[in-house]
Amino acid sequence: MISSSPSVAEYGLFIDNARVPAEGGPLDVTDPATSDVWARVPDATPADVDRAVTSARRAFEEGEWPRWRPADRARFLIRFGEAIADHADELAGIQVRENGKLLREMAGQVRLLPEYFTYYAGLAQQPSGTTNPLHLTGMVNYTVREPLGVVAAITPWNSPLLLLAWKLGPALAAGNTVVAKPSEITPVSTLRLAELAAACGLPPGVFNVVTGLGQPSGSALVAHPLVDKVAFTGASETGQVIAAAAGRGLKRVSLELGGKSPNIVFADADLPAALNGLVAGIFGASGQTCMAGSRILVQEERYDEVVRRLGERAEAIRVGDPRDPATEMGTVASPAQYDKVLRYMEIAKEDGARLVAGGVPAKVPTLPAGLFVRPTVFADVTNDMRIAQEEVFGPIAAVIPFRDEDDAVRIANDTRFGLAAGVWTGSVQRAHRVAARLRAGTVWLNNYRKTSYATPFGGFGHSGLGRENGPDALRAYTEEKSVWVDTGQGVTDPFNPRA
Ligand code: NAD
Numbered sequence: 001m002i003s004s005s006p007s008v009a010e011y012g013l014f015i016d017n018a019r020v021p022a023e024g025g026p027l028d029v030t031d032p033a034t035s036d037v038w039a040r041v042p043d044a045t046p047a048d049v050d051r052a053v054t055s056a057r058r059a060f061e062e063g064e065w066p067r068w069r070p071a072d073r074a075r076f077l078i079r080f081g082e083a084i085a086d087h088a089d090e091l092a093g094i095q096v097r098e099n100g101k102l103l104r105e106m107a108g109q110v111r112l113l114p115e116y117f118t119y120y121a122g123l124a125q126q127p128s129g130t131t132n133p134l135h136l137t138g139m140v141n142y143t144v145r146e147p148l149g150v151v152a153a154i155t156p157w158n159s160p161l162l163l164l165a166w167k168l169g170p171a172l173a174a175g176n177t178v179v180a181k182p183s184e185i186t187p188v189s190t191l192r193l194a195e196l197a198a199a200c201g202l203p204p205g206v207f208n209v210v211t212g213l214g215q216p217s218g219s220a221l222v223a224h225p226l227v228d229k230v231a232f233t234g235a236s237e238t239g240q241v242i243a244a245a246a247g248r249g250l251k252r253v254s255l256e257l258g259g260k261s262p263n264i265v266f267a268d269a270d271l272p273a274a275l276n277g278l279v280a281g282i283f284g285a286s287g288q289t290c291m292a293g294s295r296i297l298v299q300e301e302r303y304d305e306v307v308r309r310l311g312e313r314a315e316a317i318r319v320g321d322p323r324d325p326a327t328e329m330g331t332v333a334s335p336a337q338y339d340k341v342l343r344y345m346e347i348a349k350e351d352g353a354r355l356v357a358g359g360v361p362a363k364v365p366t367l368p369a370g371l372f373v374r375p376t377v378f379a380d381v382t383n384d385m386r387i388a389q390e391e392v393f394g395p396i397a398a399v400i401p402f403r404d405e406d407d408a409v410r411i412a413n414d415t416r417f418g419l420a421a422g423v424w425t426g427s428v429q430r431a432h433r434v435a436a437r438l439r440a441g442t443v444w445l446n447n448y449r450k451t452s453y454a455t456p457f458g459g460f461g462h463s464g465l466g467r468e469n470g471p472d473a474l475r476a477y478t479e480e481k482s483v484w485v486d487t488g489q490g491v492t493d494p495f496n497p498r499a
Contacts (some may be wrong), residue, residue, distance in 0.1 A: 009039045014191050014209040017198040022048045024212060027184055032100035032331040037370035041187045044212035046220035049179075056150045056177040057226040059205030066147050066175040073173060074121035079200045081114030081121075087196060087323040091161060091189060096322050098186035099157050099286055100331030100371065103323045109162045114277075115232035116162075119453040120169035123474045132170055132482075140485040143499040145478035147175035148252060149228035154242070155190070156234045157333050158288045163256070163325045163360040166468040167231040168207070169453070170412055174477040176229075177206045181221050183234075187336050214238065222246055228475070229253065233290075236391070236417070236462045243465070254466035254476055256290065258391040259419030260414035261440065263293030263448060266405075269424035275306070277422055277448040278397070279313050283375045284449060286329050287395035288337070290463075291420040292449055295381075295388055296399045297408055303401045304492050307356055307379045310397065314357035314375040320364045331371040334395055338371040341394035345376060348387040349494070353378035353398065383411050391417070395496060405430065409437045418460025422448040441467070 010026075012019040022042030029039035060066055065073075084091065092107040101490065128145040153167040160182055166444025171178050182190035187209075194209045210217055222230050222245045229252035232242050236257040246253040263281045265274045298306045322330030332338050338361075345359050358376030373395060381388050381398040388398050403406040411420055421440040425431050431445040441459045444450060451457055456470035466476055 008037055009188075011039060011041045011188060011191055011211070012212060013042055013044060013052060014194040016055050016208070017202070018205040019191075020051075020220050021151065023352045024048055024217070027187075027212065027443065029098060029185075029188055030334075031097050031368050032333055033370045035371070038097060039188050041191070041211040043184075043209040044217040044220075046216055048212075049210050049217060049224060052179045052210045053150060053221070053226050055205040056179050056208055059203060060147070060149050060177045063177075063203050063205060064207045065177060065203050066475065068175070070124045074124045076201060076421055077121035077169065080197055080202070081117035082084050083115070083196045083200050084110065084193070085114045087192075091192065094189045094192060095160055095186065096330070098160065098189060099333040100322050101158070101288070101333075102327060102330050103419065104325060105285060109159060113165050115159060116165040116169045116453045120173035120474065123168060123170070123471065124173035126357045128474070128478070133378060133472075138486065138488050140487055142483050142485075144474065144481050144483065145174070145471045146481055148477055149176060150226055151176045151178045151477065152224070152227045153178055153180040154218055154221065154230065154232045154234065155180065155182050157185035158285065158290070160186040160189045161193060161332040163233045164193065166233075166256075166457075166473075168182040170468075170473040171231070171477045172202075172206070174474050176477055179208045179210060179221060179227070181210050181218050184211070213438060219245065222251075223249065225249060227251060231391075232256070239464070252476075254468065255464040256457070256468060257419075257462060257464045258393070259290050259292065259417045259459065259463050260295055260389065260391055260415050261291055261293050261417070261420040261422070262295045262297050262415075262438075263422040264297040264402075264408050264412060264424065264434070265302065265306055266408070266423070266425040266430065267299040267425070268426040268430075269302075270426060271306070271309070272304065273446065274424035275309055275313060277444075277446075278306075278310055279317075281422060281448045282397040283314065283317055283329055286332050286373070288333060288393050289449065291442065291449055292393070292397060293420075293422050294392065294396065295383070295412075295415075297402050298398050298399060299408070299413055300350070300401050300403060307377070307399055310399065311356040311377050314377050314397070317375045319362040319372050319374065321367060329375060329395065332373060333371070335371065337393065338373065340398065341373050341392060344387060344390075344392045344394065344396055348381070348396070348398070351385040351387065352380075353385060353387055354380045356399075358395070381413050388414065405434060409434060413437075413439045416462040419463035420444070
């Protein structure tokens with residue numbers, strides 16, 4: 001429903017460093033803690049998307065940005081980070097209003113964002129090419145890395161600015177121009193970020209934002225012939241569609257997708273620490289993280305104890321106003337997500353899982369229209385149940401017993417996903433042994449849900465393609481060019497250039 005409240009903020013698209021009206025009609029942005037509409041953004045049409053991409057292309061082909069010295073691009077990124085720090089409360093507050101995650105967590109993410117940009121500022125100034133020893137004499141060969149062109153950055157709603165920074169930092173550091181398409185649930189934070197970038201001196205067209213639904217806005221962006229790379233974070237099913245569409249244009253593509261990550265507790269684990277890690281893994285952010293430790297594998301000797309204690313911890317979690325510092329779990333982000341979480345509670349019961357905690361919506365008297373659910377634990381799950389194989393993206397733990405190390409690894413790897421895994425054990429040998437056998441892009445040993453700009457993140461299998469963050473992040477936003485120089489000898493045999 002469209003609210004007639006005067007406090008509803010109207011936004012346009014952000015193109016050429018200005019808010020511009022769109023051809024596409026308005027979309028409501030709703031606060032999931034109150035169900036109030038508080039902003040409206042355009043649902044960009046293909047013509048709107050074309051305008052944004054054309055602007056980014058122009059900025060790439062004719063503008064100064066790709067030709068800025070790396071030191072100057074780095075200086076911009078540092079300045080941009082400082083502006084984000086100066087607006088941290090505002091940016092965190094917008095995201096909470098968009099997705100209902102805890103202000104605590106969103107504020108922590110925003111406080112870290114400047115470091116993402118300073119990290120890429122550093123990488124921008126590192127040597128990037130090679131000189132290559134040849135089988136030929138009288139020739140020199142070197143490589144240079146050049147920006148790709150226009151990058152389409154398509155992001156989900158769960159951590160809108162952090163997941164955008166993973167793309168924006170390296171894309172800009174390498175000299176690309178960007179068109180971002182945030183989730184329709186969380187568009188305002190990205191629009192605001194683009195305004196800050198413009199205020200920090202980013203040339204027009206280098207960072208444009210189109211808002212709108214996956215169809216038509218997102219798909220028009222992916223299909224646009226002037227886009228060179230699609231950097232996508234979102235659901236695996238959407239990733240498949242995007243990869244196919246990008247493939248038709250032979251665009252570069254990176255995909256950060258879903259997960260059903262195992263969090264494995266061996267009998268020799270430090271149990272209080274492991275329980276904290278289990279709670280962080282599946283109830284942190286209401287379970288709405290791609291890396292959620294949604295399958296909890298517990299060795300038989302400690303199984304009953306872990307199930308009981310995890311159930312107690314889940315029941316004790318304070319669900320409520322995401323802005324209240326005492327709250328431990330906020331809302332789920334949207335009505336669709338709310339329905340999905342409740343549906344999976346029923347599916348798990350129907351499939352024979354044993355409900356240990358939660359399993360119902362949560363009532364928060366001060367926020368009666370909020371999208372709250374109780375942290376939920378299902379025990380006696382078998383790995384073939386839907387609750388163990390399908391991503392819920394909500395606060396539902398599926399606890400599965402295992403016999404020994406081989407059994408744990410077999411169950412952990414029996415999934416189409418491969419984003420992350422946790423291992424809790426007192427044995428350093430076992431920790432590394434199991435880490436080596438897990439098919440996952442990230443393995444946490446006696447910790448969970450840590451990420452950093454300094455280390456790669458991405459998935460095996462249906463959890464994605466490529467890696468973000470880490471020292472190689474910049475390379476994924478470049479083309480490599482090999483340059484041959486004749487230093488005197490020339491090609492002696494015109495019909496055998498390899499001689
Ligand atoms: P989603 O796939 O529905 O949407 C993600 C983005 O893609 C949105 O901006 C959406 O509008 C857009 N989109 C949808 N259809 C499109 C299409 N056909 N063409 C182009 N764009 C399209 O995902 P979501 O519900 O916003 O986010 C939740 C999902 O994201 C979960 O599966 C989660 O695991 C995943 N995720 C992954 C990571 C990671 O780093 N691996 C991080 C966070 C979230």
